[in-house]
Amino acid sequence: MLTVTDLQVAYGEIQVVWDVSFSVPEGSIVAIIGPNGAGKSTTLKSIMGLLPLKAGEISFRSETIVGAPSYEIVRAGLVLVPEARATFSTLTVLENLELGAFSERARPHRHETIGQVFEIFPILKDRQSQSAGTLSGGERQMLAIGKALMAKPELLILDEPSLGLAPLVVERIFEVIEEINRQGVSILLVEQNARLSLETAHYGYVIELGRIVNEGKTEDLLQDSRVQDAYLSF
């Protein structure tokens, strides 16, 4: 569904992503794990059209999305939940959700989709007229995911959804991710929390210093001694 081939990304002279290739098959959950600064967020930004590529190819549903503006990529059904619980803090919860459905494919269904999001996250319904800035960290992450669901994604990318959240909230978020996947949405999960993401995903990639250094089915990666030493031991 999403195929990234030999991606090279640089900030000016400094290249941070080298020959990165991976794919997300339709209906699956794919995880990319790796330490802070490995190039995970940079890769996601270039997929979403926020950073220019130096070289490489990104295709979604067999069509190239290189050079397309972000809103067109979103309209095609590729939606990112950015890291750090990104919500519009001066807008209300309801306004945040409404704006999530801005693209033409999602807007006509927005009242129906809001109902579905409120079913998944009932707390957002209770808080709908509060401004997003007054929510707790966990609630804001739920809102960020809810906002992304409003765009009716076919592939949902989550950048560090567990970062800085309490364990119980993280558990709930990952349950929701699996639930969304069961409803037919493909998932790309980018995480530092390696164990949880490998347990959730079907296929995984390990990225270090801007290069993919390992990949495989998640049950194999969980057994892999290098992965265990670097990411799973405490």
Next chain:
Amino acid sequence: MSSVLQSILSGILVGAIYGLAALGLSLAFGVLKILNVAHGELIMVGGYATFFMFTLLGVDPFLSMAAVFAILVVLGLGLHTFLFRHIVTLDEENRIKNSLLIGFGLTLILHTLAVRLFSADDRSIFTDYSTLAWTVGPVRFPAVKVAGLLIAIVAVLLLEFFLTRTYWGKALRATSEDWVMASLAGIDIRRVYFVAFALSAGLAGLTGVLISVGFSINPSIGLQWTLKALIVVVLAGLGSIPGTLLGGLLLGVAEALSSLQFGGEYREIVGLVLFLIFLSFRPQGLFGGRHA
């Protein structure tokens, strides 16, 4: 005592126009992150449009308001297409810097054009109701300027309605808070920028109407109005529409009272002093949120 009341009233009446001028400037600044120093020149163009529609076509200035708004919206779309559109893809620091360069260039062009085309003379619109006024107790209410205040209030309410109740308005606020996140939400921010800049120019046109009918215009008024608008934006802070109008009223009253107390030559100083005080001690302004 009566002169104090009269001063406060005339401060409020001119302050409404300061507020309206600031509203347009802060809309472009808040959403596009550009500082359009030619905003005052757009106001001047709006003033001349009103003046010529009145003198050449005999259209009442209050009736020509919609047409002037439309003319400035079209002018704004043109300016954005040819000039500002190219800098709104830059990072915020470079947007501000480049918008200053473009704005100053535009200021010179519009000013020179106006001198060539319209001459440097002061112009004002004189209608049969220009001298109409009501006297309540010791205070005299000039009808034209009171109408200006009412129009400014209606404009504020309409803009507030647009920004909080309509889909495009919400998209404007979202883009103003975080344009990267707005584009990730599927918002076509290039269109948002067009809408915001056109609306900002339209508001400049409206401001020009009120100035031409309540005060006077000439090709050099631009800088003065940009300056007033800038002071009000700093005074009120970004993000609150009614707050911006209130900031304008405050500046108007402060000017009027200081010129009553110290003489007219000090009138221009009070705004600049407020400007410095606010920048030093309360840079977010009176009504600005955390994003100011």
